[in-house]
Amino acid sequence: MNVILLGPPGSGKGTQSSYLVKKYKLNHISTGDILRTEISSGTKLGKQARKYMIEGNLVPDQLIIDMVSKKLKKFDSVLLDGFPRTLSQAVALDLEFSKLFMKINHVLYFDVPSDELIQRLSQRLSCRNCASTFIKSEKIVCNSKPSCKEPELYQREDDKPDAISIRMKNYTDLTAPLLDFYNDKNLMKKIDANESINQVSNQIDKIMQI
Ligand code: AMP
Numbered sequence: 001m002n003v004i005l006l007g008p009p010g011s012g013k014g015t016q017s018s019y020l021v022k023k024y025k026l027n028h029i030s031t032g033d034i035l036r037t038e039i040s041s042g043t044k045l046g047k048q049a050r051k052y053m054i055e056g057n058l059v060p061d062q063l064i065i066d067m068v069s070k071k072l073k074k075f076d077s078v079l080l081d082g083f084p085r086t087l088s089q090a091v092a093l094d095l096e097f098s099k100l101f102m103k104i105n106h107v108l109y110f111d112v113p114s115d116e117l118i119q120r121l122s123q124r125l126s127c128r129n130c131a132s133t134f135i136k137s138e139k140i141v142c143n144s145k146p147s148c149k150e151p152e153l154y155q156r157e158d159d160k161p162d163a164i165s166i167r168m169k170n171y172t173d174l175t176a177p178l179l180d181f182y183n184d185k186n187l188m189k190k191i192d193a194n195e196s197i198n199q200v201s202n203q204i205d206k207i208m209q210i
Helices: 013-024 031-040 044-055 061-072 087-099 114-122 161-175 177-184 197-208
Strands: 003-006 027-030 078-081 106-111 124-127 133-135 188-192
Touching: 003 013, 003 177, 013 027, 013 078, 013 197, 027 031, 027 061, 031 044, 031 061, 031 078, 044 061, 044 161, 061 078, 061 087, 087 177, 106 177, 106 197, 114 124, 114 161, 161 177, 177 188, 188 197
Parallel strands: 003 078, 003 106, 027 078, 106 188
Antiparallel strands: 124 133
16 A cells, blocks of 8 residues: 655644554655755765755755655555655656556545644654654653654754745645645545544544545
């Protein structure tokens, strides 16, 4: 099974990914996590991507498409988190899937009101070790497996106010058109992602069992 998580920054795609990967035995491809690892490893791709990411802008399509295409060849069931984010990425994904005789089963759209998103992002801390995210004011309990003994928390550069506004605008201008693209293909399923983590997981389970 191949699933795409689509939704604005802060809509909970990463949080639900951890659940879905375990439950449905999917291979997680998070383009944001891959790029952050490339940056911390100091690779050429990391150096190219960094300037776009800290500003809150999208990394150029071709860099992302090449990066994801390499990953897709390794797996037969994937959870795509943060990809595609533009129409050209979506078209490139269709082409890549057809070459690999793979197909998209579900596109899950995480719907959250924009004021809630801004609140979530500005309160968010991320762990350098396992990429889990936490809310500033809450007790930190790492649920990743194996769990981090000492989560190393930081605020992402792109979770700061200026970058958040650019990311939201990019989402509206470049990513939101994908909703129609996948709706037209009858693949789009809308999730009310303003509910609790467990309620969102339950909504997804119902869809995955269809
Ligand atoms: P995320 O962790 O998904 O919020 O992604 C963090 C940042 O990585 C984004 O703001 C972009 O700069 C970059 N990025 C991640 N995925 C993509 C993508 N599919 N296309 C372009 N840039 C991306």
